Amino acid sequence: MLLHVIEDWMKNTCRVWFVGVVLLAIAAVVWAVYMPRGPSPVQGATPSAQQAIRIGIVPERDIFTQRKRFKVLGDYLTSKIGRPVEVVTANSYRAILEDLGKGEVDLAFLGSLVTLMAIDEQGANPLLRTELPEGGSTYRGVLFTGADSPVKTLKDLAGRRIAMVRTTMAGHLYPIYMMHEQGLLGESNPPQFVWVGTHDDAVREVLEGRCDAGAVKDLRLDEFERIHPQIHVRRLGQSLPAPEGSLVARKELDPALAANLVRSLQEMDQCPAGQKALSEFGAARFIP
Numbered sequence: 001m002l003l004h005v006i007e008d009w010m011k012n013t014c015r016v017w018f019v020g021v022v023l024l025a026i027a028a029v030v031w032a033v034y035m036p037r038g039p040s041p042v043q044g045a046t047p048s049a050q051q052a053i054r055i056g057i058v059p060e061r062d063i064f065t066q067r068k069r070f071k072v073l074g075d076y077l078t079s080k081i082g083r084p085v086e087v088v089t090a091n092s093y094r095a096i097l098e099d100l101g102k103g104e105v106d107l108a109f110l111g112s113l114v115t116l117m118a119i120d121e122q123g124a125n126p127l128l129r130t131e132l133p134e135g136g137s138t139y140r141g142v143l144f145t146g147a148d149s150p151v152k153t154l155k156d157l158a159g160r161r162i163a164m165v166r167t168t169m170a171g172h173l174y175p176i177y178m179m180h181e182q183g184l185l186g187e188s189n190p191p192q193f194v195w196v197g198t199h200d201d202a203v204r205e206v207l208e209g210r211c212d213a214g215a216v217k218d219l220r221l222d223e224f225e226r227i228h229p230q231i232h233v234r235r236l237g238q239s240l241p242a243p244e245g246s247l248v249a250r251k252e253l254d255p256a257l258a259a260n261l262v263r264s265l266q267e268m269d270q271c272p273a274g275q276k277a278l279s280e281f282g283a284a285r286f287i288p
Contacts, residue, residue, distance in 0.1 A: 052084040053077075053257075056096045056105035058114075059198050063089060069281050070109070076277040080264040081257075093117075093167035100124055100250045107249050107261070111217075112242035113169040123251035127262050130245035130283040132219075137287060138241035141174030142221055145213040146206060147232035154182045154236050159189040160212035163196050163205035168217075171199060174239040175215035200224070207231060219244070245283075 055074060059066050067087060074085040088105050090096035093114045099105045101122045110118060118124035131137045143162075145151045151160060157179065165171030179185050194211050196202050199220040205211040218238060225231065247265070249258050268274030269285040278285065 050083070052086045053081075053107070053261075054086050054088050054105045056088045056090055056099055056108035058090050058093050058096050058110075072277050072280040076268065076274065077261065077264055079273075081260055097121060100248070103250060103252060105250070106253050107247055110246050110248055111168055111170075112244075112246065113173055114167060115243070115246040115248055117167075118248050124248040125251065125253070125258070126246055126248050127258060128247045128265055128286040128288060129243050131285050131287050132244065133279075133282065133284045135284070137244050139170065139244045140218045140241055141170030141215060141239035142218045143175055143178060143213060143215050143236040143238075144206065144221060144233045145236060147234050149212065149234060151212055151236070152234075154178060155184070157182075157191045157213055157236075158184055158187055159191065161192045161194050161210070163194050163202035163211040163214040165197070165199055165202055165216070166195055168199075169242050170217040170239065171202060171215045178237055178239075206233075247286075 055070065057066060057070055067089060070087040074087050077085040088099070090099060090105075093110070096105070096108050096110070097114065097118055100108055100118055107127075108118070108124075115124075115126060119126065129137055143154065143157075151157060162175065164175055176185075179191060184191055194205065196205055199216040202211075202214040202216045203221060203224050206214040213236065221233065221235075225233065249261075265286040268278050
């Protein structure tokens with residue numbers, strides 16, 4: 001008898017469940033067909049007008065410090081062009097080139113070598129570069145060592161450990177060229193390349209004794225010496241000047257949007273809000 005009671009209960013439960021599902025389905029159809037539709041969340045605006053503009057960067061110093069600098073710039077641009085501007089950090093220069101090619105970033109701040117690669121490989125358009133607070137808009141590559149190091153000349157780098165930064169003019173192309181010019185690369189005891197993430201990392205590798213020499217941007221080395229006046233280095237050689245901090249746009253970026261961004265950046269030094277943002281960013285102005 002107990003089994004019959006359980007069977008009847010299960011049959012009734014299934015009927016109730018089935019009827020409930022059917023009623024819910026009918027209600028959903030009625031709601032979809034007859035309920036009035038409200039306005040779109042961004043009524044009157046095209047989707048592209050609300051889409052964030054993404055600016056890619058590659059750290060050449062402490063990542064948190066660098067993101068803070070560029071967030072200041074992004075916030076200023078957001079206020080000027082009426083669209084959100086986001087800062088996207090790539091983990092390498094090669095990665096940011098790929099991001100430009102895939103359209104995952106709209107613009108990028110790049111060094112001189114990677115700017116040329118972006119133009120050649122991705123068809124990117126160079127827009128502006130930064131002018132430094134102390135004047136000038138260029139940097140140089142530097143090969144350096146500690147002031148008390150036995151390394152006195154470039155020739156002394158044979159067999160030594162050199163901290164370098166991939167895909168950069170100052171930390172890669174320049175030191176390779178100079179060591180080739182000195183005949184060091186073909187010797188039986190060539191220098192040993194130690195690849196690090198940023199120019200600041202290269203400075204630390206030398207000053208903390210893990211490498212005998214380093215190859216970096218002179219601007220980063222200059223700043224390190226200003227912050228740590230008790231530390232002294234010996235500069236073994238330096239490159240010709242190269243453009244500092246170029247802003248490039250992906251090939252498909254709307255020309256009208258690019259022109260608006262360029263105008264907003266070039267006018268920053270002409271208003272108090274822009275001057276404040278430039279000061280926090282670490283530039284005097286943007287120039288062609």
